[in-house]
Amino acid sequence: MQLGVCYYPEHWPRERWAQDTRDMLAAGISTVRIGEFAWSRLEPRPGQLDFTWLDDAVEVLASAGLKIVMGTPTATPPKWLVDAHPEILAVDENGDVRGFGSRRHYCFASPVYRELSERIVRLMAERYAGNPAITAWQTDNEYGCHDTILSYSAAARSRFPEWLEARYGTVDALNDAWGTVFWSMEVTAFDQVEAPVGTVTEPHPAIVLDYRRFCSDMVAEYNRLQVNTLRAAGVNVDIVHNFMGLFTEFDHFDVSKDLDIASWDSYPLGFLERGAHDDSTKAFYRQQGHPDFAGFHHDLYRAMCKGRWWVMEQQPGPVNWALSNAAPLDGMVRLWSHEAFAHGAELVSYFRWRQAPFAQEQMHAGLLRPDGSQAAAWQEVIAVRDEINVMADAAPDLAASTQSPVALMFDYTAIWACQIQPHAEHFDALELHLLWYSALRRLGLDVDIVSSQDDLKGYSLIALPCQVIADDALAKRLEEARDSGSRIIIGARSGSRTVDFRVPEQLSPGALTGLTGVTVDRVDGLCPGAEPALTLANGHRGHALRWRDLLDSERQQAKIISVFDDGEPAVTEHHSVTYLTGWLNEDSMVALFEGECRKVGIAVNPMPSGVRLRRRGPLCFAFNYAPEARRLPESLVPSDGYLVGATRLPSAGVSIWRDA
Amino acid sequence: MQLGVCYYPEHWPRERWAQDTRDMLAAGISTVRIGEFAWSRLEPRPGQLDFTWLDDAVEVLASAGLKIVMGTPTATPPKWLVDAHPEILAVDENGDVRGFGSRRHYCFASPVYRELSERIVRLMAERYAGNPAITAWQTDNEYGCHDTILSYSAAARSRFPEWLEARYGTVDALNDAWGTVFWSMEVTAFDQVEAPVGTVTEPHPAIVLDYRRFCSDMVAEYNRLQVNTLRAAGVNVDIVHNFMGLFTEFDHFDVSKDLDIASWDSYPLGFLERGAHDDSTKAFYRQQGHPDFAGFHHDLYRAMCKGRWWVMEQQPGPVNWALSNAAPLDGMVRLWSHEAFAHGAELVSYFRWRQAPFAQEQMHAGLLRPDGSQAAAWQEVIAVRDEINVMADAAPDLAASTQSPVALMFDYTAIWACQIQPHAEHFDALELHLLWYSALRRLGLDVDIVSSQDDLKGYSLIALPCQVIADDALAKRLEEARDSGSRIIIGARSGSRTVDFRVPEQLSPGALTGLTGVTVDRVDGLCPGAEPALTLANGHRGHALRWRDLLDSERQQAKIISVFDDGEPAVTEHHSVTYLTGWLNEDSMVALFEGECRKVGIAVNPMPSGVRLRRRGPLCFAFNYAPEARRLPESLVPSDGYLVGATRLPSAGVSIWRDA
Amino acid sequence: MQLGVCYYPEHWPRERWAQDTRDMLAAGISTVRIGEFAWSRLEPRPGQLDFTWLDDAVEVLASAGLKIVMGTPTATPPKWLVDAHPEILAVDENGDVRGFGSRRHYCFASPVYRELSERIVRLMAERYAGNPAITAWQTDNEYGCHDTILSYSAAARSRFPEWLEARYGTVDALNDAWGTVFWSMEVTAFDQVEAPVGTVTEPHPAIVLDYRRFCSDMVAEYNRLQVNTLRAAGVNVDIVHNFMGLFTEFDHFDVSKDLDIASWDSYPLGFLERGAHDDSTKAFYRQQGHPDFAGFHHDLYRAMCKGRWWVMEQQPGPVNWALSNAAPLDGMVRLWSHEAFAHGAELVSYFRWRQAPFAQEQMHAGLLRPDGSQAAAWQEVIAVRDEINVMADAAPDLAASTQSPVALMFDYTAIWACQIQPHAEHFDALELHLLWYSALRRLGLDVDIVSSQDDLKGYSLIALPCQVIADDALAKRLEEARDSGSRIIIGARSGSRTVDFRVPEQLSPGALTGLTGVTVDRVDGLCPGAEPALTLANGHRGHALRWRDLLDSERQQAKIISVFDDGEPAVTEHHSVTYLTGWLNEDSMVALFEGECRKVGIAVNPMPSGVRLRRRGPLCFAFNYAPEARRLPESLVPSDGYLVGATRLPSAGVSIWRDA
């Protein structure tokens, strides 16, 4: 459990660096990220390199004993570079160039920008690879921020046919897989396939899916280029990238394959606003964030690099980029920090050291205010610093997180598939995953997020909220898990598409038909306001929204557990596999999961509203996101007292204890 | 009363064709539409024609005794054609090309595409004109789908001045007609008139109206080219086009002049969502559609080709293109089919035979599911097949629909005029026409829709909801009808514009001034929430919304029948002509029409909510759109029983009886 | 107090001019504006000038004794000009050209259009400069209408770097001022600075602010060119421009420096719709307009040219350009006219004389209807004509408005700053200024609007709702005012930015820190629904919305007067300077101002809902905007009776009396 901070020495007078360094140490900070965004200072004019200021900054930090994470500056190509190579710019779906003047103004598919990126990364790595103070490198910054994954530049458009040829081999295979005979969309050469934009009505969904896969692959290739360049220049420490929250435009599992550590940037208040919760929920949590947002992403990124993960940027106060930027409630910066550690983080790094009084982020808080004085979060960081020591004493050899009893499957392609053909208004697959996650967490459960490729051994309960594209290999692994004693719960739409975005030959749920014992006859898309009611097995009254599968009663193998009031099946069971025909409301999911857990012997601890529980090794953590005090359930009260906090959790309160 | 289906032999293995043919016959289907969208299979590469597969498909169908409607494939020009002739593409109001990748990617004004269309239509006609199995031809498919009427391509822009010259003769006449002296918009040559897009604020309304007329004329010309080509190649069977619901971008009356049969594509659930009803109405009817949507369009298209009309595509289950795609309630496919026959359809053809597992419409139901098994609608079609026989026995020489007692005038130019200058938010003239239609139908009335050019003889009641542009010829025909005993009811805005989009010299209602006996002094546009109340002659309390004319009391000839609470006239009467100053709520329109009918001796039968009545010759039909059971009014219960159904109509129920 | 009208002789047959002239005189009209928009008639083809018709029109008007305001026709360059010089067109933020077909289709920065404008203005001035009937000239028409200030044409883009060089001197100074080191946005030459559009995420706020200043300066330069041209050609009468309501895209104070008289175009019903009030308020005032909209603008434009101002266009009935165009309640045209005089107007001129039956504004009422008969407003104008005489008798030497006790500071740059970085949803600084203005006016107070450069002497109360950019010079003038006995009330966000759009070195409120005695620690942006409650000093319960500063308690010099329920300060006071940390609701502002007025000895007269009071010299005016009757407060009832009206104000009522 380490603390870090993001620092921009180039923003401040050189005379200030020493004081900053001293203050960081005082705050308990061990690790400083620098360098990203600094290209215009490293190379102010084409070919005119200036590393001396960065040498000095590294020296100041290193000599104080601080560890350095060095960022590559490729997220912000400078003006002279863009003027010399305008073809590197991304192009949006309307054909408009996304120009210089902010950041991330490049197309991942651009061979020119790849060459330029390789050069600056190589030059930095050659200079700093051997420096012992540099304990990690960060590639670029926040891939995908500002919707920058999908690009329709000339570079991307000319690369796409190559990508298709590699995937399909022959044009006939492509035509067959996609069904281009429909509406005379057949092509006779790969380069006849255009990017799926500018069409009269919706483009072919299989092209859209492949274009999204292609763009995701371009990110992975680009990141791999940076990693390989760093390695080739002698970098042998950890390589990390800082992902974001709520970003699903590329497959983070793929990109992570080339990284040692996954990290992410945690801004609970801005994410709350961008999320799908209703206005009253948002008003309730406006200064705290939603209690499951950070947790969900912690668990997601823990799944990326064999359990190694950081928070690279932790919100330390109000930020600037949401529509309405609230000030966090006193105590929330401390709470967010502890929660990351509870979920297994190695490092929590605050963004940023000192608020810049200029440019786009001048209203983004730091640990220091623009004038260099301490900001509101300062005292909370000091508290975290001290409480880390208390925990270290109580659990000296704390391992990374151990396996949870519950696995929740998350798959980027499923998100894309529902965006490509939503079929029912507001069907947002990410929202559905978060809803299932919340329901599990409200029961006090630890959750592991798993990809569709991951090993499923050892989980008592495996949940697939919306695994749209399911193949036989996944079905086989699920069957093996079931046969080893796991219960499986599968949500509507799962298995409804093949890998080529077709309706499966055996109809939905396709490869999952044998497992679930159901066949979907047709779909009843639910418009806003249409919420058919149902009664669950335990008597709970709930309802579906947005989606309802209508099952084929003649092909039914499963047992019907619950029905809607109009008689249509809502919940079925088939050899320990539960299938839900609808998107159920959150309370229904809590009731359902409670029953599932009971069947498989998982202990649940229903939490008071806004409180969350998480275990790491022998340590138990409880967090109160509510703006009012809450009490821990009696069953959880430790007999030998708390390391931190108490049974009563004030607003923004944290309690930590050793599990009996 | 015939049943048909839309079929794509090119989507399925040739081995399946024979079974499909047998199954069609089993379902009572007599007519199969094929061919549209097949260009890439008929001509896979430029000039490389392949009709053999279509020859075979025709042969398979024909030899089983099925009748064929052959579609021309021009709605989907293939990729090679677009690459060779990119200038055929339409261009939207922002100047963006509407490209390949879906369908309808051509500009009606393109001389190049007209030449290419003429060629492929001629080639098809030359091959199949004499084939006795082909009993009709369909031109293209769904003109106007995906907002494809208005195009600003170079081809359209260069044709527009010619069109203007033909209309106005001289530039002076154009300047005078439009009043271009306003804001110095005068031109000195026809080719100075630009398409009305890209202006700083709203363009000149008369140019917009003329551009819309021009684009509508391009559709008519394009369709006429196909019809003439078919005829020239020897086609001497019926020629039909399949129109759509809620489409008003071109004048369907004009296009229909060149057709033998008008047909339309009836998707009640998707249209419900796109319509203007409030959310609770939409939720109530979400699995049934609105009870007046199909009926309105049946009556509209019956007006096009001397009463000959089909439903070319009948929704058979959930579709894919609405925001939320509900599954129809059990029985609705049967109800919709019977309702079309009740309104006079010769043929009801389901779209489509078998759900395609690929491409854009993979979630659009057919009579078969993607795997070839029977879909939910199958049994409903079987029921219709049998009930057609029952009706044929009971009414062996059933004529097409006879004249209704009520005429409702519908005019595409009026719709356009209100879109060009709405003057009050949400003033949607199509919505207003539907509202008047609903009010009439709730009284159990049969309605004929008439164009502003149609003969008005024989109608007891003639309703003009919003005849914005009214000329002296129309006024004269209305006067003749009135003098022959018709009552006439005219809504606000009628007569408020001349054919050149000017305020009439005698002020609004212009040519209708003498008829109505009123002069509009000024307009009180009603913002959302402003709903001035009124009391009708029968005591009914209602209100206006969106629009209220304030009358000139000094020029008033008419008698004031009802006033708003603030004293402004709401309803006036002048020699059997009623004028409404406002857009009245639907219940008020029901009350008003009831009074009008009483005055002219039309019997009304107020319907239970969601139930509709329709007569065809000696047959009476009742339909229950409500999701609950309803009973027929006692006055309608037949003394000698029902051919189909009973006095109690279950949800989606149909009752049919012979009129006493 | 004079009446005028806007007239387009070119729209009507020459035979009608004489009658129109006679009718104008009958209506009490003394002044007629003509000429603007007439370019295509003055120069129908390039170089072919035709002034003869205008000579004749001037002659007809002049010979009847009417005074003429001659407008320059540059708002509507004709088609031939645009075809010959397409580079004059403005370009929007998406890069789309804003073309011919309506009006205002030119870019203020275009050197070509400046040359062409200079020429036509010079030609007009040379012809009419000496004509004694022409008593004023109007430059162009409604600068900024239809969002035409911000242009990204090639002309504008190439001029911007010059403008920057003049402002910053060196590129280093620019980089330092803006902080372009952030995100590697540094430039090495002025012409590397691009217009702030087309960026991936938000552009640099300092560039945006400077681009807005630049575009505002282009308007001022363009207007100055016209003024100088008129003067050079011998024009020695008043020069005026007609501004608009709710327009803030350029600095009207700057443009007014070159004018003799500021005028504005008052359309209370359309402005109501475009304003920020809630729907029920809008429905309540739909036929009257908001009671503070016209007053606010009267006071704003009175501040521009040393108190000389006109209403150049007064709404005379329903207009055409709002979403829903209501008819004014009977009496409102009279009320609006008197209200302008009450606020100090020299002239109220109606737009337009006669409703045009053609083109975009064919539904815009005039004093005559399209057929030339009298419109509804006619009798109201006659009443105003007569009542002006009554007032002239009662107050024969009525001065322009005298100084009010209250000053409200209004600053265009503050509006822009909040648009550039709103930080909290719906933070509209113009709305906040209107809210403070309403609160003051509900207390029966006269208000002067002042710019941030104006002299502040003599005001008992000075209110700064949102003076975002505050410099030391302003702070000094405020301190002097305070030291002379003024109370000052300063709203949140004031002083939060430097002139270079940076956080001030001493943190917010920057230059106002000493004056207010507070330091803002951080901001709590309030999302919709978040409305923290507070108790004011007088016990009034209110709340904040959208914005709340959290103060630094350690740097606090001011006394805390009121706090929010969670303990955060809401109102502070420091040596007669009140600071508000939040955007408070309107009722709270009324309560606050009442207390402030009491402290400084300003008498308040709380008004009945919808009633407003205004004094001009010895005359008192009361106006009832409510749609129901109201009574004047007893304290205001004059002992010696009314010149116009009575104590009971009917809906749309006006009462006028001499102050005791």
Ligand SMILES: [Zn+2]
């Ligand atoms: Zn290059």
Ligand SMILES: [Zn+2]
């Ligand atoms: Zn061509």
Ligand SMILES: [Zn+2]
């Ligand atoms: Zn030019």
